[in-house]
Amino acid sequence: MRGGSATGGLFAAAxxxxxxxGVVWATGAAPFILPSPLRVAQALWTSRAxxxxxxxxxxxxxxAGLLLGAILGAGTAIQLALSPIARRLLLPALxxxxxxxxxALAPILTLWLGYGIGSKxxxxxxxxxxxxxxxxxxxxxxxxxxxxxxxxxxxxxxxSELWRLRVPAALPDLASGLRLAAVYAPIGAVIGExxxxxxxxxxxxxxxxxxxxxDLMFAALFVLALGAVALYVLLGIAAxxxxxxxxxxx
Amino acid sequence: xxxxLRLTGRLDLAxxxxxxxxxxxxxxxxxxxxxxxxxxxxxxxxxxxxxxGLPTGVGFEGEAGGDDRRPLAGRVAWMAQSDLLLPWLxxxxxxxxxxxxxxxxxxxxxxxxxxxAVGLGPHAAKTPSELSGGMRQRAALARLLMEDRPVALxxxxxxxxxxxxxxxxxxxxxxxxxxxxxxxxxxxxxxAARLGHRILLLTEAGLAEVEPPEGExxxxxxxxAVLAAQARLTRRLLEPDA
Numbered sequence: 322m323r324g325g326s327a328t329g330g331l332f333a334a335a336x337x338x339x340x341x342x343g344v345v346w347a348t349g350a351a352p353f354i355l356p357s358p359l360r361v362a363q364a365l366w367t368s369r370a371x372x373x374x375x376x377x378x379x380x381x382x383x384x385a386g387l388l389l390g391a392i393l394g395a396g397t398a399i400q401l402a403l404s405p406i407a408r409r410l411l412l413p414a415l416x417x418x419x420x421x422x423x424x425a426l427a428p429i430l431t432l433w434l435g436y437g438i439g440s441k442x443x444x445x446x447x448x449x450x451x452x453x454x455x456x457x458x459x460x461x462x463x464x465x466x467x468x469x470x471x472x473x474x475x476x477x478x479x480x481s482e483l484w485r486l487r488v489p490a491a492l493p494d495l496a497s498g499l500r501l502a503a504v505y506a507p508i509g510a511v512i513g514e515x516x517x518x519x520x521x522x523x524x525x526x527x528x529x530x531x532x533x534x535x536d537l538m539f540a541a542l543f544v545l546a547l548g549a550v551a552l553y554v555l556l557g558i559a560a561x562x563x564x565x566x567x568x569x570x571x
Numbered sequence: 572x573x574x575x576l577r578l579t580g581r582l583d584l585a586x587x588x589x590x591x592x593x594x595x596x597x598x599x600x601x602x603x604x605x606x607x608x609x610x611x612x613x614x615x616x617x618x619x620x621x622x623x624g625l626p627t628g629v630g631f632e633g634e635a636g637g638d639d640r641r642p643l644a645g646r647v648a649w650m651a652q653s654d655l656l657l658p659w660l661x662x663x664x665x666x667x668x669x670x671x672x673x674x675x676x677x678x679x680x681x682x683x684x685x686x687x688a689v690g691l692g693p694h695a696a697k698t699p700s701e702l703s704g705g706m707r708q709r710a711a712l713a714r715l716l717m718e719d720r721p722v723a724l725x726x727x728x729x730x731x732x733x734x735x736x737x738x739x740x741x742x743x744x745x746x747x748x749x750x751x752x753x754x755x756x757x758x759x760x761x762x763a764a765r766l767g768h769r770i771l772l773l774t775e776a777g778l779a780e781v782e783p784p785e786g787e788x789x790x791x792x793x794x795x796a797v798l799a800a801q802a803r804l805t806r807r808l809l810e811p812d813a
Binding site: 465467468470471472473474475476477478481482485486489490566567568569570571 | 620623624625644645647648649651653655657658659660661668669671672673674698699700701718
C-alpha cells in the first residue's frame with residue numbers, strides 16, 4: 322500500500338473508532354450489546370493467547386484453501402484454454418457452480434468431512450475456485466493472436482506455446498484472481514467454522530457471542546479483519562510485481 | 572537454393588465489401604525480393620498468411636506454397652509490423668524463442684552472432700522495454716535470422732518506423748536476408764520501389780505486375796529512379812481502375 326492510502330486508512334479507522342465510542346456514550350448501550358473500543362482492546366489483550374490459538378487455525382485453513390484453490394483454479398484454466406472439449410463440458414458446470422450459493426453447502430461439507438479443518442479448507446477452495454479460474458482463463462484466452470501466429474510459423478508445440486507464451490502473459494491475470502480470492506478465502510473459512518467446528522476465529526466468535534462476551538467477539542473479528550487485509554495487501558504487492566514483470570521483464 | 576513462392580486461386584474476402592477479387596496468380600522468384608504493394612484491406616496480409624500456412628478466416632480455393640510444389644511449413648520465417656518480442660525476456664532469449672518453442676537446445680553462440688549482425692551487440696541482455704522502436708525491429712530481425720529459413724515473409728515490418736530508421740532497417744534487412752526468397756507486403760510505394768526485384772500491385776481490380784525501377788535493389792532511397800517509380804505506383808494506388 323502506498324503512503325497516501327495508508328495514511329487515509331489510518332484516518333478512516335480513527336474516525337470509525339471515534340464514532341463507535343460516541344455511539345456507546347450517547348446511547349449508554351450495555352457492554353454486552355455494544356462494547357466500547359477500549360473494552361474490545363482490553364479483551365484483545367487479556368485473551369491474546371486464546372485468540373492466537375484460534376487465529377492460527379483459521380490462518381492455516383485460509384492459507385491451505387488459497388493454495389489448493391489456486392492450484393485447482395489455475396489447472397482448470399489451463400485445461401479450458403487447451404481443450405475445446407473441456408470448454409464445452411466444464412464451462413457450463415462452472416457457471417452452474419458459481420450460481421449455487423456455496424454457503425448453503427457448508428452443513429453438508431461438515432457432515433461429510435467432519436468438524437476438523439478439512440471441511441473449512443474445502444469450503445474456502447470452493448469459494449475461491451471460480452474467481453481464480455475465470456481470471457486466469459480470461460488472461461490465457463487474451464494472448465495476442467499474432468504471437469500465436471509467430472509460434473505456429475516457428476513450429477511451436479501446443480505445450481511449449483502454453484508455457485512460453487500464454488502462461489507468462491497471463492500471470493498478472495492469475496495474480497488479480499488471487500487478490501480477489503484473498504478477500505473471499507477468510508469468508509469461506511469462517512462460514513465453515515460457524516456451521517460446525519471446535520477451533521478457529523469463527524468458532525470463537527460464535528462462542529463469545531453465545532456467552533454475551535461481545536468484547537471478545539469484536540476482538541476476534543478485529544484480528545480476522547486484520548489478517549484478511551494483510552493477505553489482500555501481500556497478494557496485491559505480488560500482483561503488481563508480476564504485472565511489471567510481464568511488461569518489462571523486471 | 573531457396574524455393575520460389577506461388578499462389579494460385581480465388582480469394583473470397585468478405586463479400587459485403589463489393590465485388591470479389593478476380594482469381595489470383597502470384598509467384599515470387601527464388602532468392603529475390605518481391606514486394607506486394609496495395610492499400611489496406613485488399614487482402615495482402617491474407618496472401619502472406621496463406622503462404623505461411625496460417626489460418627485466415629476467409630475462403631480460399633487454390634494452392635499456396637513453394638514453386639517446388641511442396642508445402643512451405645518449416646521453410647518460412649515471419650516478421651510482422653509489431654515486433655512481437657516477449658516483454659519479459661531479454662533480447663538474447665527473444666532471439667532464441669523459436670528453438671525454445673520447438674523444444675530444441677538453443678544455440679547461444681549463433682544467437683550472439685545474429686544479434687551482432689543487426690547491431691544490437693551491446694543490448695543483448697536488455698529487455699524490449701529498454702529499446703527504441705527501431706532497435707526492437709532489429710531484435711525481431713535477429714530472431715527471424717536465427718530461424719535460418721530459406722523464405723522470409725515480411726508483413727509491413729517497417730511501417731511504424733520514422734523515415735531514417737525505416738531506410739536503415741530496409742538496408743539492414745536487405746543485406747542480411749540476401750540469398751533468401753523474400754515476400755514483403757507493404758502499403759508504402761516508396762518501400763516497394765526501393766526494395767523490389769519484382770513489384771506486384773494488388774488492388775480491388777486484382778493483381779498486376781509493375782515494372783520495377785531501373786538498377787538492382789537495394790536502390791538509393793532519394794534517387795530519381797526510386798522517386799519516379801514511387802510517383803508511378805502512387806498514381807496507380809490512387810486510380811486502380813485507370
